[in-house]
Every structure is written in structure tokens, then in C-alpha cells.
Amino acid sequence: MSFTRNTGLAIKTEIAFTERIKNVYAARGACIYATKMLLLPNRQEKESGSGNIKNNFNKQKRNKKKNKTIGPWTPGNNTYPIKIGDRDCEVLISDESGKININKITDETKVNFNKFLTSLKIEELTSEIVTDSILDWIDADDLHHANGAEKDYYSALPEPYEPNNAPFESIEELILVKGVTPEIFELLRKRLTIYGTDKININFATHETLMYVPKMTKEIAAAIIKLRGKRGKIKQLDKLKDIFAHFGILGSDFQDILKYITIYDSNYLTIKSISYSDKIQSSYTFVVRKGGDNCRILATYAE
Numbered sequence: 001m002s003f004t005r006n007t008g009l010a011i012k013t014e015i016a017f018t019e020r021i022k023n024v025y026a027a028r029g030a031c032i033y034a035t036k037m038l039l040l041p042n043r044q045e046k047e048s049g050s051g052n053i054k055n056n057f058n059k060q061k062r063n064k065k066k067n068k069t070i071g072p073w074t075p076g077n078n079t080y081p082i083k084i085g086d087r088d089c090e091v092l093i094s095d096e097s098g099k100i101n102i103n104k105i106t107d108e109t110k111v112n113f114n115k116f117l118t119s120l121k122i123e124e125l126t127s128e129i130v131t132d133s134i135l136d137w138i139d140a141d142d143l144h145h146a147n148g149a150e151k152d153y154y155s156a157l158p159e160p161y162e163p164n165n166a167p168f169e170s171i172e173e174l175i176l177v178k179g180v181t182p183e184i185f186e187l188l189r190k191r192l193t194i195y196g197t198d199k200i201n202i203n204f205a206t207h208e209t210l211m212y213v214p215k216m217t218k219e220i221a222a223a224i225i226k227l228r229g230k231r232g233k234i235k236q237l238d239k240l241k242d243i244f245a246h247f248g249i250l251g252s253d254f255q256d257i258l259k260y261i262t263i264y265d266s267n268y269l270t271i272k273s274i275s276y277s278d279k280i281q282s283s284y285t286f287v288v289r290k291g292g293d294n295c296r297i298l299a300t301y302a303e
Contacts, residue, residue: 031284039294084275090273092273095204097268098204098206100209101194102168103138116191148178207222213260215256224240237263267290268290269288269295271287285303286299287299
């Protein structure tokens with residue numbers, strides 16, 4: 001009986017492992033498919049439901065031919081369903097411009113970054129330590145910011161290492177910075193990037209990320225997100241002007257804010273696919289740079 005029970009457990013474990021591996025490869029395949037769909041031009045064409053890779057945009061039967069508008073996949077809050085082999089996948093595309101570029105933080109904007117960190121319920125002193133330590137990590141000198149850390153601090157650790165003294169090469173590198181605990185890293189990893197400019201795309205930014213913008217308040221951030229929810233993407237800066245004016249920010253003050261925000265999509269995108277099989281699901285993530293006729297994969301993560 002013991003042998004039978006152990007054998008049964010081993011078989012179930014092996015099946016679950018195999019299913020998870022299949023899910024990972026399906027999710028990866030969906031990410032690859034998404035890179036092609038990002039480059040697709042708008043066109044009308046007749047599509048059949050046959051084939052191993054099928055779009056599920058239309059709820060009609062797959063074996064029924066239909067005329068439909070096929071256009072490129074774009075970043076947003078809606079997922080794209082896709083079938084890879086026998087696996088159902090969902091793909092979410094997000095724009096990196098909705099995040100804060102950690103390599104663009106400066107002494108001038110560190111107050112804004114502190115405001116962003118405290119909006120995540122991180123204590124004020126810890127926020128100042130993290131901000132100053134990030135600035136010390138990316139600058140080339142060995143001079144300390146008030147609450148930062150340089151080579152002498154990291155060399156004295158039980159497992160010593162040296163700061164990069166250069167821009168971050170990955171977000172995961174952030175875990176090495178003084179003050180960044182695993183808990184804080186989990187709060188930051190989806191809100192920070194190393195790609196793109198120093199402007200925040202208000203069409204994709206979270207409530208907390210918007211707090212990085214000077215003069216931004218919780219009320220203004222909530223108003224922007226509410227407008228997005230009602231009308232979709234904000235396509236004219238005049239719409240923002242009205243919101244800020246309502247809260248008393250006019251003229252040169254509003255012009256200063258425009259230095260930190262944008263409404264235009266970037267070429268840096270994150271593609272996340274989740275593959276399902278019974279109760280098992282696996283995900284795969286690509287970070288890509290979209291060009292005129294190709295998508296260059298910059299990083300991949302299997303989760």
C-alpha cells in the first residue's frame with residue numbers, strides 16, 4: 001500500500017511538472033506571437049479558424065470564415081487571448097513609459113522620487129536612504145549623498161561587493177542597493193524601468209507612479225485615472241490642462257509639469273503571457289524594443 005501510494009504521488013508530481021513545462025513553452029510561444037502582432041499593419045482580410053495558432057478575438061466558431069479588421073496589438077489594460085497548441089493563453093502588453101526610469105533620477109528629481117516611495121507606504125527615512133543610495137549607485141564618483149552608500153559601505157558587508165557606479169543594467173540589480181529589502185523590491189519592480197526617457201506616460205502610469213510628477217497630489221492623480229477610465233487614452237494635453245487648472249495649477253507651473261509627462265507611446269514594451277492548463281498556470285515575459293519592421297527582445301523572464 002505504501003509503495004502504491006508513493007508511486008501515485010510520484011506520477012501526479014511528474015504529470016504536474018510536465019504540464020507546467022508545457023505551459024511555460026506555450027506562454028513563451030504566445031510572447032513570440034505577440035511580437036509579430038505588434039508589427040501588424042491595419043488591414044481587412046478573410047481569416048479561417050484552422051491552424052495551430054488561432055486568434056480568439058471573435059466569439060464565432062473557428063471553422064467559420066469571416067471578414068474582420070486585423071490590426072496591430074497595442075499596449076493597454078485589455079488582454080489578447082490566443083491559443084498555442086492545446087493551451088489557452090492571455091497576453092497583456094504594457095508600455096515601459098508608464099514607469100519611472102531609474103537611470104534618469106537626479107538630484108533635481110530626488111524629491112519627486114521620495115514622494116513616489118512614500119506613496120507606496122514606505123517610511124520617510126527609508127525612502128531617503130533608498131533614493132540617495134540609488135543616486136550613489138549610478139554616479140561615477142565615490143562621494144556620498146546624505147543617506148546614501150558608496151564602495152566603503154558595500155565593502156564592509158558580510159558578503160562584500162562593489163557598487164556599479166554606472167546606470168542600472170537590469171531592475172533586478174536594484175536588490176543590491178542599500179535600503180532595498182526584498183519587500184521594497186517587490187513594490188518597485190513593476191513600477192520602475194531602465195528603458196526610455198525621463199518622462200512619465202500618464203496613459204499607463206499607476207496612481208503611485210504619477211506621484212513622481214512635481215506638484216502631483218493624490219487628488220490630481222485620481223482625477224487623471226478617472227478620466228482615463230471614462231474616455232480611454234488621453235490624446236490631448238489640453239485635457240490635462242483642465243484637470244490641473246481645477247486644482248489651481250496654471251501657467252508656468254503647468255508648463256514645468258509638462259517636462260515630466262507625455263501622452264505618446266514609447267517603443268519599449270513589456271509582453272506578459274499567462275498559459276493555462278487545468279489548475280496550473282505559468283507565465284513568460286518579454287521586454288522588447290519595437291522598431292519599424294522588427295521587435296528586438298531585450299530581456300526575458302520565466303515565472
